[in-house]
Amino acid sequence: MSDSTTRGALCSTYREISELRATDPGAVAHAWATRCTRATVRGDGRLMIVAADHPARAALRVGANATAMNSRSELLDRLAIALNVPGVDGVLGTSDILEDLLLLGLLEDKVVFASMNRGGLAGATFELDDRMTAATARWTSGSRLNGAKMLCRFDFHDPATVATMAACARAVDELAAGEVIAMLEPFVSVRTDGVLANDLSTDAVIKSIHIAQALGSTSAYTWLKLPVVEHMDRVLDATTLPSLLLGGDPSTGAQETFASWEQALAFPAARGLIVGRTLLYPADDDVAGAVRTAVSLIR
Numbered sequence: 001m002s003d004s005t006t007r008g009a010l011c012s013t014y015r016e017i018s019e020l021r022a023t024d025p026g027a028v029a030h031a032w033a034t035r036c037t038r039a040t041v042r043g044d045g046r047l048m049i050v051a052a053d054h055p056a057r058a059a060l061r062v063g064a065n066a067t068a069m070n071s072r073s074e075l076l077d078r079l080a081i082a083l084n085v086p087g088v089d090g091v092l093g094t095s096d097i098l099e100d101l102l103l104l105g106l107l108e109d110k111v112v113f114a115s116m117n118r119g120g121l122a123g124a125t126f127e128l129d130d131r132m133t134a135a136t137a138r139w140t141s142g143s144r145l146n147g148a149k150m151l152c153r154f155d156f157h158d159p160a161t162v163a164t165m166a167a168c169a170r171a172v173d174e175l176a177a178g179e180v181i182a183m184l185e186p187f188v189s190v191r192t193d194g195v196l197a198n199d200l201s202t203d204a205v206i207k208s209i210h211i212a213q214a215l216g217s218t219s220a221y222t223w224l225k226l227p228v229v230e231h232m233d234r235v236l237d238a239t240t241l242p243s244l245l246l247g248g249d250p251s252t253g254a255q256e257t258f259a260s261w262e263q264a265l266a267f268p269a270a271r272g273l274i275v276g277r278t279l280l281y282p283a284d285d286d287v288a289g290a291v292r293t294a295v296s297l298i299r
Contacts, residue, residue: 008035009105014073017103028099032143036108040146040181041271046298047244050082050291051276052093053115053149056134059122062281069281076100078280081287083110087295092149092183092274094118094134113183114140114148116171117164127196128153128189129160132167137174147181149225152212153189153198165215172216185225185246186212202231209238225274228264236269247275254283254290262297272298 010031011017020027040047054060055069062068069075075097082088083106090111091101098114101107116137120130130151140148152168155161168184175182186208187198199205205227213219224243229235236243245264247257257278264270273294282290 006105006108008108009103011103014076014100017100020103028102029143031099031102035102035144037144037146038109038111040111044299045271047089047111047272047274048087048291048295048298049089049111049113049244049272049274050079050091050279051246051274052079052091052097052280053118053134054276056094056096056115056118057120057122057151058124062277063283065281069277072100075280076104078287080104080106082279082291085288085291085295087299088291089272090146092276095139112145113181114145116148116150117167120151120153120164123195125194126160128155128158128164130164130167132171137171137178137180140175141178141180145180147183147221147223148175149183149185151185151187152208152215153187153196154208154211155189155191155196158191165211168212169215172222173218176216176218176221179221181221181223182216183223183225183244184212184215187227198227200227200229202229202234205229205235206238209235213239213241223271228260232264232267232270236264236267239269241269242271243269244272244274245270247273247278254293258293258297261294265297 010027011020060067060069092113094115114135116135117130117132119133120127135148150168150171172182188204188208189196189198222241224239224241225246226243228245279290279294280287
């Protein structure tokens with residue numbers, strides 16, 4: 001990465017990040033404490049968030065490339081490009097990624113969401129026992145982040161589901177106590193021949209919404225992160241909670257994907273997009289172009 005003149009940057013290269021982590025780890029907490037923060041909702045109230053929490057759950061695949069996200073430096077390069085596109089509001093990531101971006105000065109005046117439960121490793125037999133292994137609610141509010149996200153998958157044939165539900169409910173309460181957003185990403189999931197997959201039928205997504213939005217003692221600070229599926233009018237009629245639309249692993253052509261997002265964003269409950277691999281690893285490798293297109297759908 002070339003030298004950075006970004007406001008708030010403590011490092012301009014990845015070598016400098018590694019050196020600072022080794023010699024002055026306390027600088028990270030200081031950087032969080034002095035970062036220029038921003039309100040989650042401002043201006044037109046719409047959000048464009050880039051997601052980058054997949055690697056911690058061993059989800060390194062993008063399309064047919066099983067090792068696409070192996071390189072941390074390449075991921076950070078792509079995130080830097082995305083975060084510098086006008087109209088991008090912020091990022092979702094695990095603490096390790098967020099702190100790399102923080103040290104590079106890329107989180108100044110940005111909305112920042114931490115990722116909480118990464119224990120459900122992709123492909124593992126215990127994938128549904130998705131424990132809180134990443135950020136905590138206390139750290140999220142103490143570091144002045146906007147909120148934290150939880151993946152909450154419901155498999156009606158896997159007893160581990162209820163443990164994950166209970167963990168998410170506790171986290172919702174803890175985040176609400178800190179007056180920061182609890183973002184829930186719900187799915188009805190089904191295991192076939194040992195492989196776990198999310199049911200993206202309209203009725204399954206609606207069912208997942210009703211389960212997720214009731215987690216915890218209060219929903220005052222709860223937001224949803226929802227897939228774009230058929231009949232989004234019915235999906236978004238299932239909740240009054242603020243909802244961001246996710247992109248997922250790209251499986252359709254770019255134009256078809258963007259068109260589906262545009263249609264879904266027309267509904268009032270949709271507050272914006274929270275997209276990762278589709279924008280960070282587009283088929284034509286033009287990260288800035290893909291992000292600009294996504295921003296244009298919101299703005």
